[in-house]
Amino acid sequence: MTLHLYAHRLSQPSRAVEILLRELDMSYTWHEVDFANGETREPWFAKDINALQTIPALVVSAESATDDKTEAGIGESHAIMRYLCRVAPDRDHAARWYPAEDALSSAQVNLWMAWHHNNVRAYDMFHDIMNLHLTLPMLKYELQETALKPLQDGLRGGLATLEQHLEKHATSEPTLCGSAHPTLADLTIACELYQIVAVGYRFTRFPNIARWLDNIARRPHFQDVSQEIVEQGRTIREQSGGYLDLDKAFA
Structure with missing residues (x-):
């Protein structure tokens, strides 16, 4: 699984997601999006990254083309962070941030x-x-x-x-x-x-x-x-x- 984070560090929700990725020790590729000048409304972003046209957005690429779904996009910081806590390799540490099983x-x-x-x-x-x-x-x-x-x-x-x-x-x-x-x-x-x-x-x-x-x-x-x-x-x-x-x- 490869994670691509589309965000900007002057965006509060973007920083929350990136901080969590680092706290969970999850590797990701950073893509800065110039949201102030309307880059989230560009066709490439709305079509391929996040139809909501907002940041942060997380694109999850599967490890191989044989997987049922090779790529998926997630918008909204709360949804992204809950997802990350559910798929983080260190389940015990992730549960401290979000105790999904409780x-x-x-x-x-x-x-x-x-x-x-x-x-x-x-x-x-x-x-x-x-x-x-x-x-x-x-x-x-x-x-x-x-x-x-x-x-x-x-x-x-x-x-x-x-x-x-x-x-x-x-x-x-x-x-x-x-x-x-x-x-x-x-x-x-x-x-x-x-x-x-x-x-x-x-x-x-x-x-x-x-x-x-x-x-x-x-x-x-x-x-x-x-x-x-x-x-x-x-x-x-x-x-x-x-x-x-x-x-x-x-x-």
């Missing part, structure tokens, strides 16, 4: 991954942060007020829920499902929130989230895959940070 434990992971869509992902600020970074100075404050502030306000509700939940697992290295090892739920939401931490936002009002995110972000594979977003965040902070509500947004 119905109750896997349901808890699924719960937080489903919750992620409407409570964290829905308030993704990075697209608007990039717009602010690239726009004329005279429009930057307007974008902060009209585009970014509503997303910040919306995200606070999800952050409050996470903070309260993590307080129940107030250990030195908390996880969303209370286990000693992080799960796909931790990885999914951590990649989402780290996107704005890289720019310079801090979760001062949410100390349990800050501690949990810091623990996940210290993992070596997380750091390696996040280098591009850290560099992009530094550039934005240095050039447009004065227009962003970095200190007060989540204080």
